[in-house]
Amino acid sequence: MNGQENHVTRLADTVLAGGYCIGCGACAVMEKAAFEVGLDAYGCYQARRTDATPSYDPATVCPFSAQAVDENRLAEELFPDAPFADAFCGRHHAAYGGYVVEGEYRANGSSGGMGSWILCELLREGLVDRVIHVKPDVSGTSHGHPMFAYGISETVEEVVAGAKSRYYPVEMSRVLARVREEPGRYALVGLPCFIKAVRLLCRADPVLRERIVCCVGLVCGHLKSTCFADFLAWQCGIRPGALRDIDFRVKLPDRPAGEYGVQVVGRDGREEVRARRDFFAGEWGYGLFKYKACDYCDDVLAETADITVGDAWLGRYRDEPRGTNIVIVRHRGIHDLIVRALSARRLQLDMLGAEDVARSQAGGFRHRREGLAFRLHGARQEQRWTPPKRVAPDGHALSRTYRRIMGLRRTLRARSHTAFQEAVRGQDFDLCKQALRPLIRDYDRCYRMSPIKWLKRKLVSMARRRRM
Ligand SMILES: Cc1cc2nc3c(=O)[nH]c(=O)nc-3n(C[C@H](O)[C@H](O)[C@H](O)COP(=O)(O)OP(=O)(O)OC[C@H]3O[C@@H](n4cnc5c(N)ncnc54)[C@H](O)[C@@H]3O)c2cc1C
16 A cells, blocks of 8 residues: 555545545545545535545645644744734734625625625735635535535626525535636635635645635534525425525514524425524524534634634624624735725724634634533543544533533434434424424523522622622
């Protein structure tokens, strides 16, 4: 066995065998790739071995492999002049909360429209020729076939048409293979682990390094399987296989931003917009249909992206139904673009501290810091391999209640995938509901506070306020 085959086997025996593949496709981009990606039975992209003997080491480009350079080292290489380095935001020039004033970016976007705006601004300024982002895949159907995929846009109009968050699996091998064939300067949007994978690919491949000139990161809670879309649609009377389109983020004018709606459109023309909270198990924190890899990730804010955009889940913005972004800027040139647009009043942004940004993603950080420390400790006890993380294993990182919550999240993640398949096979959504309901009841109970605990908290916070 030669050296490269050794690396392939090691990657297959650790990341793939352990279930830590996020299906990004980084290992399948180059010619003679040792892996290909495809949807598995649960609607998650996963890498699979091919017969090829690769001419490169795929372990160095997999964001979850032990051979990959970590986010700190990548950010140090990419943003050496960033004045701030923070345990949550990573290296950065500035952080903001706000939205796009000009055009329809805010109305069309999931949050404040900054995601599409920055991509359009890069095109308008001639800094990139093309944008790689996730758009509806017109050839797709629902159940088992992708409805959204990475594609390339060349005009502002095309970029704008691709706005909105897709809580849906995607992979990059096909689009990045196209980038290797078609010269140009590209910007790419992605979730934290996808951006890390692109940075690792750029380190390994001079062609991609020259062509991908900007990475826009999305804040990430976790990635869902294709079944999440079907799970929502089925509750609106659209069966798996009959879903034509889904908008995961519809702004409801009379509700706070977090209480957004979901729009589903069936192949028969049936259409419904329903508030997220009115779905069975619509709560994001349950972690239904989540990839296992997401439970072994410590990058919430895409620390290797030139700029990251997310939702500003902060008190001062929360009630605004039109949506507000948090924005973390790491690249000096991009910061200059933003400062210019701010002074021309094309954007409305307030300066935020790193602690505000971290607070806006408090749940995500608890899951990916203390929660991850606890999961890593559990894996170590069971002598299971886990991807190397910047968080150390710690069996005491969580209170008893949170330990229970983390355990339930893990069970809900795993059970949601199988329960949905059982419901599809039995052609009865209630089968899925019956399997998940007891777990959800236990989970909700953990968050319900006893009156004594509530009173104690109230007294402590009143005493704190009096001291200020
Ligand atoms: C799976 C997922 C989980 C997320 N979790 C959180 C979270 O926990 N907390 C938080 O604050 N924000 C989270 N976000 C980000 C948030 O939903 C918004 O996407 C973000 O605030 C940008 O909104 P916008 O209005 O600025 O961008 P828009 O103008 O709506 O533009 C969004 C851009 O992102 C691209 N895009 C959409 N989906 C994907 C995808 N899956 N992969 C790559 N590119 C994509 C679109 O093509 C578009 O170009 C998540 C997004 C996704 C896709």
